[in-house]
Amino acid sequence: MPSASENLVPVEHRIAADQRHLRNRHRSAVLWFTGLPGSGKSTLALGLEQRLFELGAQVYSLDGDNIRRGLNSDLGFSHEDRTENIRRIGEIAALFADAGLMVVTAFISPYRRDRETAHAAAGNAFHEIYIKASVEVCERRDPKGHYALARAGKLPDFTGVSAPYEAPENPALTIDTDRLSIEESLDLLVAFVRAHLLLT
């Protein structure tokens, strides 16, 4: 037995955050979108991902499409399961930030306390972004027909109708989609990223 194999000891050497930042030319970040169903979170998350990718960034979006079908397919929509859903997403987002990426998360995340847990996981990399729209406008958009179902009593615990939404008290950025177009919203988001996260 060669002696080298006996000396296989843990090498606790990870890539330093600074090295990843310099490589990517931007800080890592969790851009945590929160807002009512239909406020525009997913649309803006995918649009922002596209814009930032075009700027050369390492960027990825987490949304219901890639989370609820996979990792969190074991969870429902009870209060307890929603909390666990957001806890896990917060931890995953923190891992992506640790890997040097800017990750955009598009989840209603209606409870302040759950968002605080996500914040704690990612630390300083966390930026809460409020995608703000009135229930009236969201309900008029109703992209998935969920408001109609909720009003008809066919979708219980629906945020904005039969479950509460706790708006952020001190978001890093608010995007008012009652008043702004998609392009205007994306311009604001990109300006925020340029100001805070891109290395010049």
Place this chain on the structure above:
Amino acid sequence: MPSASENLVPVEHRIAADQRHLRNRHRSAVLWFTGLPGSGKSTLALGLEQRLFELGAQVYSLDGDNIRRGLNSDLGFSHEDRTENIRRIGEIAALFADAGLMVVTAFISPYRRDRETAHAAAGNAFHEIYIKASVEVCERRDPKGHYALARAGKLPDFTGVSAPYEAPENPALTIDTDRLSIEESLDLLVAFVRAHLLLT
């Protein structure tokens, strides 16, 4: 209310995998290490991460240190919890691959069926890499003192002592750490990545 805000409809446009590959100059991948406790998985994962980062790759390691303390802090070591642990790691690794990274996972993952679940989550990006070492050598290394505790009956369900390890039947690569040094092992791993994943 400006009409633009009424037209906020889903833009189902994600960054294509090809675009990420071209940007990063490598394919995305899940390099799934499996092997006994003490076989060298974590050491080689961190070493490979370092080597690949130096080659310019977007790379990240998942191991007990960043998974068990965060995302999977709610799980224990029962058979059921181990299966859920590996299921979640498989889903997260698949997300990292979807984001264009090469992700190295360093978990015992003793059950074939659990590794198949992880394989299914990542599809073609998945590469099973067997970090092979005899129980005798692993027990002599015993970097965390766990074999000693397990032999003393103080650590139940310990893989290799009191819980089974199902070796891969057809791994993409086997690294025999009974015989190879750390540097020799890393050379083989980097050669595998160069051959299969780096764009020239």
